[in-house]
Amino acid sequence: MDLKIQFRFSRIRIGILSILFFFGFLGLFQNCSSNTSSYYYSQKQIEYGDLNFHRHLKVNEYINAFPQDEIMVPEKQDLTLQVHSFAKKTISKENKNLIQIAVKTRFPNAEESKDIKALCFVLDVSGSMNQGSKLEDSKTALINFLMEMKTGDEFSLVLFSDNATTLIPPQKIDSDSRPKIISKVKEIRVVAGTNIEAGLILGYSEMTKFAPLSTKRLILLTDGISNVGVLTPKEIAAKAKVQYLEGSRISTIGLGYDVNQSLLRTLAENGRGHYYFADSAKTLTKIIRDDFETLVIPIAKKITLNIVPNPGYKILKIYGAPENTPISFEKIVLNLGELNANDWRIIVLEVSGNQGSYNPISAQLTYSHIKTNRSQTISAILSKEIQSSNLKVNQNVARNSVIFSNAISLIEIGKLAEANRYQDALDLVNLQINNNRVLAEIDKIHSIDQEIETLGKVQNILQSRIGFGNLSDPKSESSKKDKKSLWDFVRLGVSLTGKVIPGPWTIIAELFLVLVESEN
Known part of the structure; x- marks a missing residue:
């Protein structure tokens, strides 16, 4: 695709003016304890070519999905x-x-790292977990995690389908128990029915058997498709709150593309924990292992x-x-x-x-x-x-401003596509790709490269809906151009952003212009 984007002013103006309305919608965010899930879920929707990602995407979770390592x-x-x-x-x-x-x-x-961690996993083994590789991914992640748990930590595993059962009662991890637990995890099979309520109640019961001074966490792994017992998110969440133990928290991990986000988010928020989304064994292992400290300390x-x-x-x-x-x-x-x-x-x-x-x-x-x-x-x-005026813009702040504008634009793009206004949506995603290229030139951790890739996927989906086939990768396409001509193009796009899109977008456009001038 030629880098010279066709800015269709009339269409953009019509499409973007609804941003003023949609800004009011952004106040309806969920509790920020679930601080990344909608970002990862929207990524999976985009991967599947589903333009309804805007219905789940939350701006604060989108920003918080990116590392803030520069904040000391x-x-x-x-x-x-x-x-x-x-x-x-x-x-x-x-x-x-x-x-x-x-x-x-x-x-x-x-000292905190040495504290005893007591984790009770509550694993869904219902029929819906047999779709794709949800159960096998869960087993793989649990085994990987068990291999890395330190001696002295405590572990328990509850399974639920029509009813709940304790597969691994609370016990300390040591050289004798570890291989036995792993062997039992490998033997887990799918059973019919999904009674999340029963799983939670039994899980909390098992947690009472952990050492009194341990840091307790209940981690629910499920697709959240409950069809036995109490069914509504509100009722199940009320049960979770009733069973709440001092010093304990509940975190939920949604598995698979068809996950019931509303239920799992509500459970985590009522249990004062986190809600995560995992689409594969690799992602699930990362959540349990790499985010372990955030989960339990x-x-x-x-x-x-x-x-x-x-x-x-x-x-x-x-x-x-x-x-x-x-x-x-x-x-x-x-x-x-x-x-x-x-x-x-x-x-x-x-x-x-x-x-x-x-x-x-x-x-x-x-x-x-x-x-x-x-x-x-x-x-x-x-x-x-x-x-x-002698200092360059803080890169962490600049990066977050671009990510913030990406989240806003993706929600608007999804709404435009839902109204079958694919060309307006394509104009907006082209504009946002252009703005991301500004920061990509100076982003040392290359997180914006990932954003350009995401926007490029949306670009391709929209182009296919319009009927022009696939577009070139925006990142590789831009790399073919001379840097000076790229900056000239950037200046044009940024100035148009400020003129075409009112309100907060103008502020971000001004930041882009500062970035351009500081790098040339």
Whole structure:
């Protein structure tokens, strides 16, 4: 495909104006404890050519799916609070700006890593788990995880179908028990029926047998297609809450493309844990193994984020607030609950106000230490590194701004496609690919390459719906062009972004222009 994108102004204007409406929809986010699942699920939908991904995609989860390794937690602190501007100017020409608030916890210390971890896995062995390779993927991931569990940790495994049964009662992992447990896992087979309620109740019962001072976690692995016993998410979640044990948490892992996201998300939120999505044994192993510390090592609890606009400023919108958070333009209080090791939350505010003042908002974080219950308070204002004309834009902030705009554009693209407005959707995805190329040129961790690939897949789906066949890979196509001509093209696309798309998009366009100028 030729790099010179045909910007069809009339069609774009008609399609994009609905963004103003859809921004209001973004306030309906789920609790941010489930902080990545909709990103991975939408990726799988796109892979399958399903343009309904916008129905599940959540902007805050999209941002939080990307590592925030450049955010450093100061020594001897449990967590950090940072405030940054998406644009280099505090307030844009439209008298608005997007502000990023980042909360991140530290890595576990040696003492915490030695603590006994007690995990009860509740595994679905119903008929629906026989579709694809859900059960075999689960068994493979469990075996991989068992091989890496340290001696002294505790393990239990409950199976459920029509009813629930304990395959592995709570026991310590050692050289004798490990191979025996693995052997039993290998023998697991599918049975009819799905009674999630029974599995949860028995799982919690088994957890009472773990060592009193251990860090307890119940991890539910299922596609969530319940057809026996209590069926509704609300009823099953109520059961989970009733069975809640002090010091324990429930995390849910949805398996397969047809997963019941609503049920598993609700269960995790009521159990004060995380909801994950896994489409393969590889992904499932990564969640259980690589995210193990986040699953089982709590760092801070009772976390409350207070956001107050400074005189002359107003908070217009917030992206990433937990569900049912009361939004007041005078003060916003976010209950972030509990965060675990190397965990983070990225929240984005749209603000407006007086250009004469530098700091649009003040943020304060209060929390309690997990073991001592000691209360701590951290305050933060806008980082001045964005203000200085001698410093380049913070790459972490720039990356998050692009990812934020990708999430917004993908939701709008899906809605346009749902209305059979494929050309309008294609114009928007072309525009967003162009914007991603800006950051890809300077992105040291290459996360934006992945975003360009995702947008390219959507581009191909839309092109096939229109009837022009497949398009070339946008990343490889751009690499064939001279860098100078690419930057000229980028300047054109970025300036058009600001003119065609109103509101927050203009702010991001200004950031792109700063990036272009700083790199040339």
